[in-house]
Amino acid sequence: xxxxxxxxxxxxxxxxxxxxxxxxxxxxxxxxxxxxxxxxxxxxxxxxxxxxxxxxxxxxxxxxxxxxxxxxxxxxxxxxxxxxxxxxxxxxxxxxxxxxxxxxxxxxxxxxxxxxxxxxxxxxxxxxxxxxxxxxxxxxxxxxxxxxxxxxxxxxxxxxxxxxxxxxxxxxxxxxxxxxxxxxxxxxxxxxxxxxxxxxxxxxxxxxxxxxxxxxxxxxxxxxxxxxxxxxxxxxxxxxxxxxxxxxxxxxxxxxxxxxxxxxxxxxxxxxxxxxxxxxxxxxxxxxxxxxxxxxxxxxxxxxxxxxxxxxxxxxxxxxxxxxxxxxxxxxxxxxxxxxxxxxxxxxxxxxxxxxxxxxxxxxxxxxxxxxxxxxxxxxxxxxxxxxxxxxxxxxxxxxxxxxxxxxxxxxxxxxxx
Amino acid sequence: xxxxxxxxxxxxxxxxxxxxxxxxxxxxxxxxxxxxxxxxxxxxxxxxxxxxxxxxxxxxxxxxxxxxxxxxxxxxxxxxxxxxxxxxxxxxxxxxxxxxxxxxxxxxxxxxxxxxxxxxxxxxxxxxxxxxxxxxxxxxxxxxxxxxxxxxxxxxxxxxxxxxxxxxxxxxxxxxxxxxxxxxxxxxxxxxxxxxxxxxxxxxxxxxxxxxxxxxxxxxxxxxxxxxxxxxxxxxxxxxxxxxxxxxxxxxxxxxxxxxxxxxxxxxxxxxxxxxxxxxxxxxxxxxx
Numbered sequence: 121x122x123x124x125x126x127x128x129x130x131x132x133x134x135x136x137x138x139x140x141x142x143x144x145x146x147x148x149x150x151x152x153x154x155x156x157x158x159x160x161x162x163x164x165x166x167x168x169x170x171x172x173x174x175x176x177x178x179x180x181x182x183x184x185x186x187x188x189x190x191x192x193x194x195x196x197x198x199x200x201x202x203x204x205x206x207x208x209x210x211x212x213x214x215x216x217x218x219x220x221x222x223x224x225x226x227x228x229x230x231x232x233x234x235x236x237x238x239x240x241x242x243x244x245x246x247x248x249x250x251x252x253x254x255x256x257x258x259x260x261x262x263x264x265x266x267x268x269x270x271x272x273x274x275x276x277x278x279x280x281x282x283x284x285x286x287x288x289x290x291x292x293x294x295x296x297x298x299x300x301x302x303x304x305x306x307x308x309x310x311x312x313x314x315x316x317x318x319x320x321x322x323x324x325x326x327x328x329x330x331x332x333x334x335x336x337x338x339x340x341x342x343x344x345x346x347x348x349x350x351x352x353x354x355x356x357x358x359x360x361x362x363x364x365x366x367x368x369x370x371x372x373x374x375x376x377x378x379x380x381x382x383x384x385x386x387x388x389x390x391x392x393x394x395x396x397x398x399x400x401x402x403x404x405x406x407x408x409x410x411x412x413x414x415x416x417x418x419x420x421x422x423x424x425x426x427x428x429x430x431x432x433x434x435x436x437x438x439x440x441x442x443x444x445x446x447x448x449x450x451x452x453x454x455x456x457x458x459x460x461x462x463x464x465x466x467x468x469x470x471x472x473x474x475x476x477x478x479x480x481x482x483x484x485x486x487x488x489x490x491x492x493x494x495x496x497x498x499x500x501x502x503x504x505x506x507x508x509x510x511x512x513x514x515x516x517x518x519x520x521x522x523x524x525x526x527x528x529x530x531x532x533x534x535x536x537x538x
Numbered sequence: 539x540x541x542x543x544x545x546x547x548x549x550x551x552x553x554x555x556x557x558x559x560x561x562x563x564x565x566x567x568x569x570x571x572x573x574x575x576x577x578x579x580x581x582x583x584x585x586x587x588x589x590x591x592x593x594x595x596x597x598x599x600x601x602x603x604x605x606x607x608x609x610x611x612x613x614x615x616x617x618x619x620x621x622x623x624x625x626x627x628x629x630x631x632x633x634x635x636x637x638x639x640x641x642x643x644x645x646x647x648x649x650x651x652x653x654x655x656x657x658x659x660x661x662x663x664x665x666x667x668x669x670x671x672x673x674x675x676x677x678x679x680x681x682x683x684x685x686x687x688x689x690x691x692x693x694x695x696x697x698x699x700x701x702x703x704x705x706x707x708x709x710x711x712x713x714x715x716x717x718x719x720x721x722x723x724x725x726x727x728x729x730x731x732x733x734x735x736x737x738x739x740x741x742x743x744x745x746x747x748x749x750x751x752x753x754x755x756x757x758x759x760x761x762x763x764x765x766x767x768x769x770x771x772x773x774x775x776x777x778x779x780x781x782x783x784x785x786x787x788x789x790x791x792x793x794x795x796x797x798x799x800x801x802x803x804x805x806x807x808x809x810x811x812x813x814x815x816x817x818x819x820x821x822x823x824x825x826x827x
Contacts, residue, residue, distance in 0.1 A: 189654070348798070349800050350801075352759060353802075354553060354763070355791075357549035357552075358546055358549050358550075358792075358799070358802065359799050361542065361545050362799065365542050381657065382749075385666055389675060390668070391668065410659075411658075411659045
């Protein structure tokens with residue numbers, strides 16, 4: 121992390137030119153570094169003869185707190201995406217301007233998210249923002265961005281993000297679509313699914329589960345239990361006891377990582393024979409498999425992005441694996457695509473002005489390249505900021521890897537029944 | 539129906555045993571040294587990491603590592619008491635609160651730096667096993683944790699009531715000045731109490747590890763329950779904290795079963811509020827045992 125930062129700082133200009141230092145006189149060197157320091161401190165002083173001004177992209181992720189392990193992965197992916205774009209020559213319409221990632225830790229906390237988003241916008245000249253992984257946090261950040269008129273692009277799935285907002289863009293499947301996919305998958309596993317829905321009582325949990333409840337009758341799936349729980353419990357036994365009493369044969373759990381680990385292990389201990397669909401969230405990250413091991417095999421989930429989707433996704437996945445040692449998980453993978461969407465908008469806007477970037481994002485229409493790295497391979501935003509082609513993937517843990525298994529046109533491996 | 543109730547009570551008792559180990563540590567420190575140790579949860583967290591590393595690098599079973607971890611944390615406790623806590627003991631409570639709170643934040647962030655925020659679990663051969671008796675299931679790892687927790691609590695009680703050192707600790711708890719006049723060295727007694735409390739936290743972590751993930755914030759999950767148990771069972775009362783912890787475990791479990799899975803804690807806090815309203819000194823009745 122520290123090393124990374126040092127590398128980043130040195131890439132940005134004055135520290136890098138160690139050779140210059142040797143050749144020039146000390147006074148000259150001091151003058152130049154002084155000017156460079158002053159320029160970077162003031163932010164916007166144009167330097168003639170130097171490369172085009174870097175374009176600041178804000179990144180809001182929880183790198184500490186309960187969601188930290190996902191936030192840290194997101195930041196790694198965000199850096200990867202920016203490096204890829206910069207290495208390929210930056211934003212050409214702006215004289216090859218490089219993207220500069222301004223990272224902020226929102227600490228898995230809604231209050232901190234509000235103040236950090238505010239601080240990030242007022243203390244930097246940002247062209248766009250991406251964040252925050254958790255819907256509860258993104259809803260807050262999006263409100264602040266709307267007021268400050270800075271576009272925010274997010275993979276968060278809450279349908280709330282598409283209501284009354286003009287600066288918020290959601291290129292991936294919505295919570296309501298996830299629900300439909302989960303219900304349809306349950307019918308592939310059981311002829312008569314009796315579903316118990318347990319969900320954490322947060323924006324993510326309630327919006328996803330309400331989607332399930334509303335669409336279940338239409339899909340011909342019976343819900344026999346519908347139960348919110350408080351996230352971060354110490355013991356899943358009472359909850360699973362309740363699932364057992366409900367007589368369900370399928371369990372939908374809308375949870376983040378730690379709760380889900382406890383739930384899966386407890387189901388095994390109880391000896392309950394249910395097909396588990398872990399949704400997205402904590403289910404689709406490498407840590408889940410590392411923690412529950414073989415118990416994860418055959419468990420199903422849904423995702424808005426998966427590393428086996430297409431060739432581009434696999435290329436990015438290989439690069440990410442090289443850097444971190446783990447496969448590129450859903451949210452972080454989507455984040456790489458989002459960064460390319462911002463780059464595409466900057467390219468067409470030929471301006472770093474956030475208003476113009478918003479205009480360009482609203483007319484984005486891609487079907488190839490890294491920006492189109494989404495299920496279905498096409499991105500175009502409707503007036504509500506929703507990708508009109510957005511659809512979710514059904515995924516399943518198979519031999520320690522997450523495979524896309526649903527719907528048919530996106531499946532890369534057959535769905536196995538357990 | 540009966541089966542569900544019995545299962546809920548069993549679940550509650552099992553998790554209550556773990557709450558008890560943490561809360562007994564807090565109440566012991568409060569009873570004897572008269573400070574509230576906000577960092578108790580972080581010691582549980584550190585212990586979980588030690589257990590995790592012992593298991594994943596040396597293959598030592600979490601239950602065996604208890605024998606290593608309890609002495610190590612005991613020594614750590616004695617050192618912390620000797621070099622840090624002793625300096626802030628005095629008529630003013632504020633420095634003590636700040637000290638243990640700062641210790642908590644320091645350890646938390648140190649853990650984030652050293653271990654990252656990843657969840658780490660230990661997978662033993664009994665982690666996912668359970669006994670099934672007439673439709674009631676009892677997870678093996680939790681049963682072991684419960685039995686050992688009760689054994690350690692019992693051992694502590696015997697220690698406090700039969701050994702000279704234990705009696706000296708209780709004497710210092712009742713009246714520090716008089717105890718000093720009777721020839722008890724408070725610094726020595728305090729150091730042992732702090733060490734014992736941390737050793738219990740250490741035990742809690744080793745017992746938790748087979749079924750709960752270690753991550754830097756794990757201590758905070760348990761310390762809240764521990765504080766409630768300590769207040770419920772009368773501050774400084776070891777048996778009170780034990781009984782209160784078990785009651786809370788059962789109340790939470792029944793609450794989840796019959797009120798709702800997001801309101802398990804409501805039952806616990808309602809219990810706390812009622813107790814404080816009718817027995818302001820807690821269930822122990824204000825006597826320090």
